[in-house]
Amino acid sequence: MSDQNVRNAGFTPSGITGGSLASSLMSHEARASGGGVPSGGPTSTLQQMGARGTTHSSGYTSSGISGGSRASDTMSKEATAHGGGVPRGGTTSTVQSISMGGKGGRR
Numbered sequence: 001m002s003d004q005n006v007r008n009a010g011f012t013p014s015g016i017t018g019g020s021l022a023s024s025l026m027s028h029e030a031r032a033s034g035g036g037v038p039s040g041g042p043t044s045t046l047q048q049m050g051a052r053g054t055t056h057s058s059g060y061t062s063s064g065i066s067g068g069s070r071a072s073d074t075m076s077k078e079a080t081a082h083g084g085g086v087p088r089g090g091t092t093s094t095v096q097s098i099s100m101g102g103k104g105g106r107r
Contacts, residue, residue: 002099003053005055005100005101006050006098006099009046011046011050013053016047022047025046025094042094042095046098059072062099062100064096064100075092079092
């Protein structure tokens with residue numbers, strides 16, 4: 001289900017769907033970073049997973065983050081960089097929310 005939720009949000013094998021949550025997220029992230037979407041951010045991470053269909057195998061599952069996975073590693077690094085907590089709107093929280101069907105990912 002997590003891969004389908006990511007595609008439903010507009011992150012697809014053919015790119016980001018216009019007018020979707022994905023395009024809104026990309027626009028917001030580009031404005032916040034001065035015009036480009038940073039590598040490793042929510043948009044690029046989700047688009048990579050949407051294009052490949054690897055959301056679940058990366059550890060972002062519909063029941064939470066899998067221990068020992070790429071998602072778990074990303075979450076740990078992000079928490080360390082932010083003093084012990086994963087920030088709201090960061091890569092981990094955004095990717096996990098959409099993979100679980102939140103933020104418009106479920107239909």
